[in-house]
Amino acid sequence: MKVSARNVFEGIVGSVHSGTVNAEVGIELPSGDKLVAVITLESVKSLQLTPGKPVLALIKAPWVMLMTDASGIRLSARNCLAGKVTSVNAGAVNAEVVVTLPGGTELTAIVTNDAVAELGLAPGVAASAVIKASNIILGVPA
Amino acid sequence: MKVSARNVFEGIVGSVHSGTVNAEVGIELPSGDKLVAVITLESVKSLQLTPGKPVLALIKAPWVMLMTDASGIRLSARNCLAGKVTSVNAGAVNAEVVVTLPGGTELTAIVTNDAVAELGLAPGVAASAVIKASNIILGVPA
Amino acid sequence: MKVSARNVFEGIVGSVHSGTVNAEVGIELPSGDKLVAVITLESVKSLQLTPGKPVLALIKAPWVMLMTDASGIRLSARNCLAGKVTSVNAGAVNAEVVVTLPGGTELTAIVTNDAVAELGLAPGVAASAVIKASNIILGVPA
Structure with missing residues (x-):
């Protein structure tokens, strides 16, 4: 496959x-x-x-939403995987963000550069992948 | 959040x-x-x-489809918010398009550059966000 | 429309x-x-x-997944259209890939550049669009 x-x-x-x-x-x-x-x-x-x-x-990857602060909110999305950002590859509009889960699994999300800036996404930052x-x-x- | x-x-x-x-x-x-x-x-x-x-x-943003001309068609998508394009930020492949609704709410869509060209998306153009x-x-x- | x-x-x-x-x-x-x-x-x-x-x-386009090798796997996705890659337009993060179906219909997918490299997506390569x-x-x- x-x-x-x-x-x-x-x-x-x-x-x-x-x-x-x-x-x-x-x-x-x-x-x-x-x-x-x-x-x-x-x-x-x-x-x-x-x-x-x-x-x-x-x-x-574009189907994954990232969340850095879950305080004050509960979401309908059934899947939420907590990890740490390990890489951010920014393009002109979108960025590819890799979140590594505690067990070592890597999860890739495509988010806008605006979101990267607003959430302060950078290696080491705690983030959850919401699906x-x-x-x-x-x-x-x- | x-x-x-x-x-x-x-x-x-x-x-x-x-x-x-x-x-x-x-x-x-x-x-x-x-x-x-x-x-x-x-x-x-x-x-x-x-x-x-x-x-x-x-x-x-990638889950939002834009429509500039709804004549001749009715869609199954249940959500359609009509507004005006207020910004277009084009990358190499994708573009980030902001549609501002009548009440002032901004809505962001990611569409391809091809779509921007074909629909003539530019500030001031009327467009609906379909979700x-x-x-x-x-x-x-x- | x-x-x-x-x-x-x-x-x-x-x-x-x-x-x-x-x-x-x-x-x-x-x-x-x-x-x-x-x-x-x-x-x-x-x-x-x-x-x-x-x-x-x-x-x-971002809702389309591409598959070049379906051996060993059966998917829950109900739609699978087999064709050949006819163009790849790579940006900084994402690439726009066109798959042409046997009848001549063109189908556009947005996938990451990593996926283009890993799957060897290039004109002439057989690929299926999964939706x-x-x-x-x-x-x-x-």
Whole structure:
């Protein structure tokens, strides 16, 4: 497999909660972190997702929001991974920011340069990656 | 709270319509505009979203589509905010476009330079920001 | 209609499967390819989407993931369009990659330069565009 998504996490399906059109899938990462993905019920069936099955969670970098200060707010986004900024690569408009999680996993986000300045994103700064459940693509071994 | 999302709107929950996995939340902005967000039902519960509750709607700039001519088309996207372009900051590939709404609220979109050229986006041009309901993150005071 | 979305496909509604909040809409393209979109049920009603109705599928370039090697993996993303890279326009951080489908349709993706290097994206390389159903906006003639 070779995909453009900068974030690919290996995990295990923890739970599947099915609706009529969509389903919510809980994923347990080796780090102990948990992810929640919303995918179509058809995909749950075709990938035969059941608890205990190994799964990959794919997330494109522009789908990741960064947060440096969570005080005073609680978010609807189901996924929040806390780490430290380890690199900032600024372009003309956008910047690529790498957040390294406690276990060493790297997570890449694309945010605007304005956000980099406003949040003071620089190596060593604590930051959380926030990801909506509907922005996670799941994959299983073929 | 400090987040990378360029668009943060304060509003009031107007309605909550719950499904099995997702829920649709209507938000009323002070400007009179309305937003619709689709989030997981779990988030509705954990954030205790009920009509009348103050809420923040967060939208990353790459999740905003711009439209300069809506003639001949009706879209499935539930959110459409009409305003005027007030700045265009072009990079090598992408451009950051700010649309100012009638009430003075600024909305930031990341679109390709090709789109800027094709739509003639420049200060003073009327443009609407189109946002899918599933691309809105909600937040409540902690 | 003038929109910033780089990808606009004309098709015909093939199926509508409704849930409580969302609905899954199947779209048949003239090329024989099929797309699946998840939109709110309210939009299905307001756009009066029923099988046989002409429809436009709009997809922003940053919402498209590229894959050059699908061996060993099956994805939850419902849409996968196979083609060949016909252009790569690299910026400081992001690159705009055009994939041309067998029928001649062009599809634009924004991916990071890192992904371009890692996947060896260059004109002539076979690549598939992967799109989540929840990242497709539908439009109908007004």
